[in-house]
Amino acid sequence: MPFVLERHQYENDRNLNFADYRYQLRNKTWDGSALRTIQLEALVLAAFVLHATLEIDQGMLSYDAQRLLARYDVVAGEWRDTTTGQAVDPIAHIVDVLNRLDS
Numbered sequence: 001m002p003f004v005l006e007r008h009q010y011e012n013d014r015n016l017n018f019a020d021y022r023y024q025l026r027n028k029t030w031d032g033s034a035l036r037t038i039q040l041e042a043l044v045l046a047a048f049v050l051h052a053t054l055e056i057d058q059g060m061l062s063y064d065a066q067r068l069l070a071r072y073d074v075v076a077g078e079w080r081d082t083t084t085g086q087a088v089d090p091i092a093h094i095v096d097v098l099n100r101l102d103s
Contacts, residue, residue, distance in 0.1 A: 002027065003025060004025070005025050007022055007024075015068050020060075025046060027043055027046075040069075040098065044090065044093060068083065069097050072088065
């Protein structure tokens with residue numbers, strides 16, 4: 001499952017404020033790959049790792065560049081998903097994001 005960090009060309013669309021961010025991190029899996037079942041989970045964990053190791057505090061998680069799943073920022077000293085106001089605990093956040101995708 002390759003990860004690619006690159007500048008993006010997206011424009012703002014509804015509640016997706018792409019213009020606020022310079023880069024996108026994306027991953028790719030192929031049909032039939034066992035990794036396809038954990039593709040979104042891998043991105044959530046990658047966001048957590050980038051925050052924990054490089055102090056990248058702000059970001060947005062979208063599905064297929066069309067559906068907002070999470071927006072991240074530090075609020076009152078805690079890294080939070082500002083769409084829910086919840087502090088980001090990696091495992092609980094994965095479950096929450098998967099539930100949003102299914103709704």
